[in-house]
Amino acid sequence: MELFPPLPLTEWRDTKETLHRFAQVVGKIRLAASVRRNHWWNVPFHLTGRGITTRPMGQVDGNPVFTIDFDFVDHRLVVATADGRSASFPLLDQSVASFYRQTLETLADLGVRVEIRVPRPYGLPDADRPFAEDFEHATYDPAWANRQWQVLGQVGLVLEEFAARFSGKVSPVHLFWHSFDLAHTRFSGGALDQPSHVDPVTREAYSRELISFGFWFGDANLGEPAFYSYTTPEPPHLAEDPLTPSSARWTELNNSHLAVLRYDAARAEADPRATVLAFYESAYRAGAARAGWDVAHLACPGGITDPRLPAPPL
Template sequence: MELFPPIPLTEWQDTKETLHRFAQVVGKIRLAASARRNHWWNVPFHLTGRGITTRPMGQVDGNPVFTIDFDFVNHQLVVATLDGRAISLPLEGQSVASFHDNALDALAQLGVRARIAIPRPYDLPDAGRPFAEDTEHAAYDPVMANRYWQVLSQVALVLEEFAAGFSGKASPVHHFWHTFDIAHSRFSGRHIHQPPQVDPVTREAYSRELISFGFWFGDDTFAEPAFYSYTAPEPPALTGEPLKPATAHWVSRDDTHLAVLPYDAARAESDPRAAVLAFYESAYQAGSRRAGWDTARFGSPGGITDPHLQVPRP
């Protein structure tokens, strides 16, 4: 299979908008049914061999242990409980409203009391419209939905490879349903004071200094898929730091800056995987240098921290 197959936003934007809302329905169930973790690490999806999964949840909220998986090979939503029972729903032919209602009904049939505290989209243009009333978003192209999962899977492995080089506190490689990106973050350990007016989601996400690395599929403000990185809080003169490869650049977004490598630019490189790894490393060096991180202390060459094991064997 081709590494980093084409996925232009214009070819699947309607499907992406529908899938994004499907993911938020399931993600909000996960939010309610999982034990809270620092920086919201309990909330994102993880990759599987056929799609994305909530991972097991329940129990802490009085429900049986259950999972919800998106299968982008057979194009189904699979709701299952620990005792082996499962219900599958088609992804194609559903509006957000029918998906929402059918998913909750499937959970009820399995004895799961699903609770969505705020049953409408988060940080999307139609954030005021309940999921149960959204009949507008109903596009689902199976080919592009499968392509989305393929790209996620390939990017996840590159991020896992990059993550191996850091031994400090770091997030898993995970897929956020609220922003529809896949990301991995490294932390310096420094506490960050957040002003009282900052919203609860942001306060928890950025309570510690971090450098984040990821990939998103494009949106209305940046209409192309791209690899990205940012440092939070942003240190002075960050954009004066060089990035690799030559097609990577700094982009203003709100009041901060992103290091960006367009997906198609990475695809055009002779070795796309090496180009993305070089991009993430250059962004890490940029942020850590400007923020004064002890990169030597955090080093983990090849995923190894034991210096004895790092000595080449004859």
């Protein structure tokens, strides 16, 4: 498959909206059955060779150790326990309601019982509708589901390469199910005191100074896939700094600025991978310089922190 194949949101919006809610169902199970980590790092999915996974969870809540995987090759949801048992069901021909029911039934058949505290979507237009009552979202096109996973894998490797350049505290490259975006975040080490009115999810997510980088498939605010970056807290005059390539732009969103490189603009470049890396680097340099980070001290050329260690032979 070509690097960054076509992925027009208009062509697979219905599948994306259904899959997004499937992911939220499983994501809320992960939230209930995993040990809490800083910045909610226990919650996101990670990429696999066939789709995305929750990683092992359970045990602390009395359940057996288990995983839930989306297989975008055979298009099944797969639940497996550490003792070797597994069960699965097809992702095709499912509404959110039937997917929710079958997921819980499959877990119960394997001796796993998880209580989802709020069994409704998070941050979506139908956030007041229980999963069990959503018969509207029921589109799953296998070709587009496979395509989105292929793109996530390609972008994930670019983000891993970019992550290697930084020696400070960083997040994994992981997929957040609430917004369905693949992200990687760098931290300065400085604490950030959020105002008292800020909700608990945001307070924990942004309790430290950070610059985040990622990719998402598009939404109501930006109706096409794009690479992005933002700095929190946003330093003054950030949006005055240039971005690379010239097609990248600062976009105002929720009273702050988001660096955006459209997916199709990156695809049109002679070297899309190098273009995305340059975009992330330009956004990082802008945010870090304006926020007063020690860029030189935090650098990690070639993924190596020891200045006397030669690069490994290829």
